[in-house]
Amino acid sequence: MKTFQWTMKDELGLHARVAGELVKTVSAGTSRVTLEKGERTADASRLFAVMALCVKQGETVTVTVEGPDEEKDCAALQEFCEKNF
Amino acid sequence: MRTIKGIAASAGVAFGSVRFVASPLQMTALERVRDPDRELVRLEWAREAAKQKLEELCAAVGKELGPECEKIFQIQLMMLDDGDFRAALRRAVQDEGFSAPYAVRRAAEQLTAMFAGMEDAYMRARLADIQDLGIRLLHALDPDAAVLPELPAGSVAAAPFFTPSQVMGLAAKGALGFVTREGSRTSHAAILARLLGIPAVAALSSSYSRLYDGGVIIADGFTGDVVIDPDEKTSEAYRAFERRPNIGEETLAQLRTLPSRTRGGRSVKILAKIWKPSDLPLVLESGAEGVGLFRTESFYRNRTDFPTEDEQYRIYCSLAEQLGERPLTIRTATHDGRVRSLAEEMNPAMGVRGIRFSFENPELFRTQLRALLRAAADHNIAVTFPMVTSAEELRRARRALLHVKEELKSEGVPFGEAIPVGVLIDTPAAALVAEELAREADFFDIGTNGLTQFALAADRSNPEVSPVFDFQHPAVLELVRRAVLAAKNAGIPAVICGDAAGDPRLLSYFLGLGVEALVVAPSSVLELRRAVRAME
Numbered sequence: 306m307k308t309f310q311w312t313m314k315d316e317l318g319l320h321a322r323v324a325g326e327l328v329k330t331v332s333a334g335t336s337r338v339t340l341e342k343g344e345r346t347a348d349a350s351r352l353f354a355v356m357a358l359c360v361k362q363g364e365t366v367t368v369t370v371e372g373p374d375e376e377k378d379c380a381a382l383q384e385f386c387e388k389n390f
Numbered sequence: 391m392r393t394i395k396g397i398a399a400s401a402g403v404a405f406g407s408v409r410f411v412a413s414p415l416q417m418t419a420l421e422r423v424r425d426p427d428r429e430l431v432r433l434e435w436a437r438e439a440a441k442q443k444l445e446e447l448c449a450a451v452g453k454e455l456g457p458e459c460e461k462i463f464q465i466q467l468m469m470l471d472d473g474d475f476r477a478a479l480r481r482a483v484q485d486e487g488f489s490a491p492y493a494v495r496r497a498a499e500q501l502t503a504m505f506a507g508m509e510d511a512y513m514r515a516r517l518a519d520i521q522d523l524g525i526r527l528l529h530a531l532d533p534d535a536a537v538l539p540e541l542p543a544g545s546v547a548a549a550p551f552f553t554p555s556q557v558m559g560l561a562a563k564g565a566l567g568f569v570t571r572e573g574s575r576t577s578h579a580a581i582l583a584r585l586l587g588i589p590a591v592a593a594l595s596s597s598y599s600r601l602y603d604g605g606v607i608i609a610d611g612f613t614g615d616v617v618i619d620p621d622e623k624t625s626e627a628y629r630a631f632e633r634r635p636n637i638g639e640e641t642l643a644q645l646r647t648l649p650s651r652t653r654g655g656r657s658v659k660i661l662a663k664i665w666k667p668s669d670l671p672l673v674l675e676s677g678a679e680g681v682g683l684f685r686t687e688s689f690y691r692n693r694t695d696f697p698t699e700d701e702q703y704r705i706y707c708s709l710a711e712q713l714g715e716r717p718l719t720i721r722t723a724t725h726d727g728r729v730r731s732l733a734e735e736m737n738p739a740m741g742v743r744g745i746r747f748s749f750e751n752p753e754l755f756r757t758q759l760r761a762l763l764r765a766a767a768d769h770n771i772a773v774t775f776p777m778v779t780s781a782e783e784l785r786r787a788r789r790a791l792l793h794v795k796e797e798l799k800s801e802g803v804p805f806g807e808a809i810p811v812g813v814l815i816d817t818p819a820a821a822l823v824a825e826e827l828a829r830e831a832d833f834f835d836i837g838t839n840g841l842t843q844f845a846l847a848a849d850r851s852n853p854e855v856s857p858v859f860d861f862q863h864p865a866v867l868e869l870v871r872r873a874v875l876a877a878k879n880a881g882i883p884a885v886i887c888g889d890a891a892g893d894p895r896l897l898s899y900f901l902g903l904g905v906e907a908l909v910v911a912p913s914s915v916l917e918l919r920r921a922v923r924a925m926e
Contacts, residue, residue: 351472
């Protein structure tokens with residue numbers, strides 16, 4: 306299991322289009338990816354769940370990656386987050 | 391006559407009769423069926439049809455209006471494939487025995503409920519995307535369930551909100567514009583309206599109920615005003631505006647490649663500002679003639695380690711390469727009064743900001759100057775120093791730059807010897823000693839937000855003084871005028887930054903002064919270009 310923290314810098318927060326791209330990135334891998342914000346968690350492969358987490362600018366999300374390819378998938382996700390936010 | 395206020399969602403004026411548009415979803419009646427399996431097959435078939443339509447739409451829209459727009463519909467494709475959405479549809483048929491159309495309504499309602507309670511306006515706007523998908527499925531189930539009713543000529547469409555496809559439909563059916571009760575400038579409907587060049591006013595909220603079907607209105611997408619039953623004088627004023635050539639004739643998509651030139655042949659550059667490197671795609675799409683201001687504070691946000699010289703160098707080079715020949719002006723890092731300051735201050739806007747921050751943090755300053763000088767070796771890059779209040783401070787900054795140049799020279803590292811050095815005129819002091827500053831600078835960036843905040847003693851981030859924060863105040867305009875004149879007399883370019891730069895009402899003032907460029911958000915570039923092209 307691998308985790309990293311990710312702070313939302315975008316003014317609009319984790320908005321629909323970015324959420325869509327995140328779900329796509331997650332679906333491209335094989336790992337189970339969970340987002341955790343405060344007490345709420347969301348399965349990162351489910352678009353509505355990700356959007357409903359309503360991550361806003363300045364908020365921090367813990368990303369957990371689990372599975373046989375977690376190294377690779379986690380790196381891909383981290384790159385995605387760096388690039389987009 | 392009565393004027394109600396909304397948000398200016400898409401520039402232009404729509405002068406016509408109100409036509410309320412009901413959502414086909416809300417008109418779908420409850421219906422139970424005996425054979426749920428048949429309904430599931432119908433739904434699956436409708437999903438496939440909707441998917442194919444959306445894919446076609448994505449391709450067409452992407453080609454005509456650009457990739458940002460394509461993403462609006464791609465999100466719907468993803469929603470369509472989403473497990474939660476499919477499960478909600480299935481449950482409505484299997485567990486509750488609803489007909490396929492009513493199951494669509496039910497599933498859409500369940501998912502919108504997830505967003506309806508949210509405080510965040512942007513997320514609430516996702517309702518429209520879900521509804522759009524629902525309407526799309528209804529249409530696939532029954533081609534008679536039209537996305538939009540017939541609109542008589544001269545209609546201004548009105549609804550609580552419009553979905554993206556409805557906006558596309560409004561454009562195709564020749565609606566003059568639209569007004570909504572909900573929505574914002576960032577809703578997908580507004581983004582599309584701007585790209586298609588349809589005037590729109592959003593977020594009329596409770597005043598929306600003042601509208602009545604068939605009533606004459608003027609929806610002013612520049613100001614957000616909606617005039618109900620306008621009197622003769624107001625009507626005439628708006629008709630004169632409508633007769634102005636160019637307005638509305640060139641869609642924003644066409645404007646992307648047209649020059650920013652007035653009808654009289656006066657050119658002004660329209661540049662974009664960016665907060666962070668990932669904003670650049672917006673600039674490339676916006677049709678901006680370059681980046682007029684890259685605020686590099688984003689480097690320091692949300693991190694404790696500062697970016698290295700090489701890291702910055704790579705970012706600057708990558709931005710400049712994507713821009714090609716177009717210029718890139720980099721503002722040295724300040725720390726913004728609106729974010730938590732590195733050292734807690736009582737009044738951060740007047741504290742250690744801008745060039746003061748650089749002088750207080752010489753290592754950060756030096757790293758940044760090295761990175762941008764190196765990147766300027768073979769790229770069209772300029773540097774500008776913020777919050778300078780005296781010629782001595784500018785000279786000190788230039789000495790630091792010279793020092794770094796010598797360092798790079800002795801190390802044999804290539805750099806941009808002739809990098810243009812600008813100064814931000816964002817304090818009244820700078821505007822008042824502009825003549826002296828002009829002798830030491832290669833160009834002026836006139837920061838109208840800073841000038842307004844400091845001249846009127848009104849904190850930009852304090853909503854209680856927002857009525858005082860007026861960049862059209864004569865004191866602010868006088869400071870701007872002095873700065874531009876000083877630049878003109880010294881033969882250096884003057885560039886207007888800040889919110890005033892994007893206000894079409896100030897365009898003729900700025901052009902009259904002889905400014906070289908205006909720096910605005912990427913999303914405002916095309917509207918401003920349209921306003922420039924409509925000027926005499």
